[in-house]
Amino acid sequence: MAATIRITRDFDVAEECVQDAFARALATWSVQGIPTSPGAWLTTVARRRAIDIGRRRDVAVRSQHYLVIDDTVADPETPDGEFEDDRLRLIFTCCHPSLATDTQVALALRMLCGLSTAEVAKAFLVKESAMAARLTRAKKKIALARIPYRVPERSELRGRIDAVLLVIHLLFTTGHTSPLGENLSQVDLVERALDLARMVHGLLPDDAEGTGLLALILLTDSRRGTRVNPEGEFLKLADQDRSQWHLESIDEGLALVGESIRRGRPGRFTLMAAIAAVHSSASHWDETDWAEIVGLYDLLLVAWPSPVVALNRAVALSFAQGPSAGLSALDALSTDPQLSTYPYLAAARGDCLERLERFAEARSAFEEAAMLTENLVERDFLRSRIAQLK
Amino acid sequence: MMVRGSLGTSLKGAVMAEYLVLIYSNEASWATTDEAFSAKIMDGHNKFGEKHGAALRGGNALEPTMSSTSVRSNGSGEFVTTDGPFAETKEALGGYYVVEADDLDAAIAIAKDIPAPFGGVEVRPIRNMS
Numbered sequence: 001m002a003a004t005i006r007i008t009r010d011f012d013v014a015e016e017c018v019q020d021a022f023a024r025a026l027a028t029w030s031v032q033g034i035p036t037s038p039g040a041w042l043t044t045v046a047r048r049r050a051i052d053i054g055r056r057r058d059v060a061v062r063s064q065h066y067l068v069i070d071d072t073v074a075d076p077e078t079p080d081g082e083f084e085d086d087r088l089r090l091i092f093t094c095c096h097p098s099l100a101t102d103t104q105v106a107l108a109l110r111m112l113c114g115l116s117t118a119e120v121a122k123a124f125l126v127k128e129s130a131m132a133a134r135l136t137r138a139k140k141k142i143a144l145a146r147i148p149y150r151v152p153e154r155s156e157l158r159g160r161i162d163a164v165l166l167v168i169h170l171l172f173t174t175g176h177t178s179p180l181g182e183n184l185s186q187v188d189l190v191e192r193a194l195d196l197a198r199m200v201h202g203l204l205p206d207d208a209e210g211t212g213l214l215a216l217i218l219l220t221d222s223r224r225g226t227r228v229n230p231e232g233e234f235l236k237l238a239d240q241d242r243s244q245w246h247l248e249s250i251d252e253g254l255a256l257v258g259e260s261i262r263r264g265r266p267g268r269f270t271l272m273a274a275i276a277a278v279h280s281s282a283s284h285w286d287e288t289d290w291a292e293i294v295g296l297y298d299l300l301l302v303a304w305p306s307p308v309v310a311l312n313r314a315v316a317l318s319f320a321q322g323p324s325a326g327l328s329a330l331d332a333l334s335t336d337p338q339l340s341t342y343p344y345l346a347a348a349r350g351d352c353l354e355r356l357e358r359f360a361e362a363r364s365a366f367e368e369a370a371m372l373t374e375n376l377v378e379r380d381f382l383r384s385r386i387a388q389l390k
Numbered sequence: 391m392m393v394r395g396s397l398g399t400s401l402k403g404a405v406m407a408e409y410l411v412l413i414y415s416n417e418a419s420w421a422t423t424d425e426a427f428s429a430k431i432m433d434g435h436n437k438f439g440e441k442h443g444a445a446l447r448g449g450n451a452l453e454p455t456m457s458s459t460s461v462r463s464n465g466s467g468e469f470v471t472t473d474g475p476f477a478e479t480k481e482a483l484g485g486y487y488v489v490e491a492d493d494l495d496a497a498i499a500i501a502k503d504i505p506a507p508f509g510g511v512e513v514r515p516i517r518n519m520s
Contacts, residue, residue: 096494098498144515144517145494145513145515146407146492146493146494147493147494147495148492148493148494
């Protein structure tokens with residue numbers, strides 16, 4: 001997608017080209033078999049289509065609505081590394097300060113990461129129609145105002161980095177647990193987020209939050225292989241086989257968290273990475289330092305006042321101080337409009353109620369959560385918990 | 391890749407864009423200033439003109455909004471004129487520049503050099519009607 005936009009200079013046309021390439025892939029691959037490098041095949045086809053369209057385009061129209069491409073950069077159709085650069089350029093275009101912050105993130109998720117409008121809407125807890133309208137306006141503004149397609153100058157980078165980190169984080173969380181669908185996670189999104197986090201860290205290695213975000217992704221993703229059992233069923237953190245956690249990612253993540261914390265007052269990504277690090281450092285669920293985790297969530301709530309953070313803090317509290325403390329903290333969040341359709345609030349209540357042996361209430365909470373989640377693996381997990389309550 | 395090369399380079403010269411940079415400021419604050427302050431701001435505009443002369447396509451200061459008259463059609467061929475600007479806001483349009491730039495970043499970089507002590511500027515792409 002990023003490589004195609006460079007040619008079309010137009011988000012909508014690039015999307016069409018990419019969709020077209022997928023359609024051709026279905027037709028061609030079913031006859032000739034899947035090529036050795038399907039990703040490169042798709043990119044080549046999409047870009048060729050873009051060049052065709054470019055040839056036929058009317059020059060007068062062209063002068064106005066195209067993305068501004070910095071011609072001083074190298075030809076992108078050489079090695080793979082160049083495509084990575086295109087991804088960085090695209091993320092900085094989407095995260096331009098002349099777009100509203102929420103719009104920047106939404107646009108990047110849609111354009112850079114190929115999330116559907118429905119998935120982006122889900123990530124923002126808003127309606128799909130509202131998200132579609134927001135994305136259309138944003139694409140129009142990029143074209144009309146000529147927001148350029150390039151990585152900003154070093155002097156501007158610092159002011160532009162926060163929005164980019166936010167996007168990478170949302171991309172990661174969306175991939176880590178898909179808002180929709182049959183699989184718990186989307187590995188390609190997770191890996192794209194990890195790649196982007198590495199690229200941004202490489203661009204600004206002394207940025208504490210960039211370092212923190214890379215650490216957060218590494219530490220969380222180190223558990224990738226243990227989040228479902230061989231039957232594809234969801235496993236809670238408590239039930240995961242910690243000996244199977246990816247040690248290299250953990251070591252790298254822990255080193256980065258330490259580095260980021262030493263840079264001074266930690267920001268939200270560094271704090272989240274620190275929380276993940278506490279889990280990574282416990283060799284068994286029972287050894288988890290929950291008091292430390294609650295303390296970190298308290299700091300996180302200050303750095304990032306969000307109902308989702310408050311929800312996670314309440315869950316940690318239920319392990320640090322017991323399920324009734326957790327339950328009161330969760331009940332305090334029950335009127336938050338942002339959480340009204342958020343399945344994890346009901347799921348967390350169900351968990352506390354079950355531990356308090358209030359089984360009838362636990363059942364209805366799990367049922368509510370199962371109704372709200374659109375991820376099938378999570379839904380099955382919730383159903384199995386309901387079955388176990390009997 | 392000749393095709394993209396020509397797409398990129400042949401367009402390069404033709405795709406400069408024009409932006410209207412609208413200078414908004416609080417008129418009430420201006421009223422409290424003295425001549426020395428006005429002279430300083432004027433000097434700022436002169437320096438801006440020298441620095442960005444190559445990109446400037448026009449620009450002017452406007453008389454205060456009290457001198458403005460708004461004219462609206464009532465939809466049946468008649469016009470209603472009212473005293474004052476189209477929209478009453480604390481920060482009013484006080485002047486403008488037309489600048490030519492490669493892209494929004496370049497236009498914003500130019501706009502940052504415009505003196506706007508009691509407000510700020512809005513950078514708006516000019517629609518190309520040709």
